[in-house]
Amino acid sequence: MEKFRSVPMVVVTWSMVLMVWLMLGVMGGPVLHKVGGSKGWTEHGVNYTEWSTQENVYVGDWLIFKFDKRYYNVLEVNETSYESCMDRDFIKNVTRGGRDVVQLTEAKTYYFISAGGYCFHGMRLAVHVRDYREPAVPAPAPLSSAAVSAALFPSTVTSLWLLLPHFKLF
DSSP: HHHHHHHHHHHHHHHHHHHHHHHHHHHOOOEEEEGGGOOOSOOOSEEEEHHHHHHOETTEEEEEEEEOTTTTOOOOHHHHHHHHOSSSSSSOOOOSOOOOOOOOOOOSEEEEOOOGGGGGGTOEEEEEESSOOOSSSSOOOOHHHHHHHHSHHHHHHHHHHGGGGGSOOO
């Protein structure tokens, strides 16, 4: 008899877990974007303009620059310095150790270059950060009364699946 009293609480708990999971899937959270994909931050064979246009970057997301710190660095610069590959008067040197992370806190275009002439070889990135994340799934269509009643009352199979672990069969 004691096991039957806990069944409604289990259903409520699983319902809450499912609801949180769905909310996270729709709203999403911050995303870590590896600059340059699998090649990282290097002067060899990466088109950072093309890479950034394929990324959906939002406020709160992070960029990770992976590179060989003996050769490269990461400087945040303004648009003028980005266009001319000027590594003086940068906004911020984000170089720490070759696996450097930058959080994007504003909706704007961020500009990054690598100094020492590497910018002229293509090591520069302009990434446009959007203010809000669009839903991952389209908005649901209005439900008919039949769909609402079907959604409110789970099927027999679903009910049994939820309750089955609480019954001792042998």
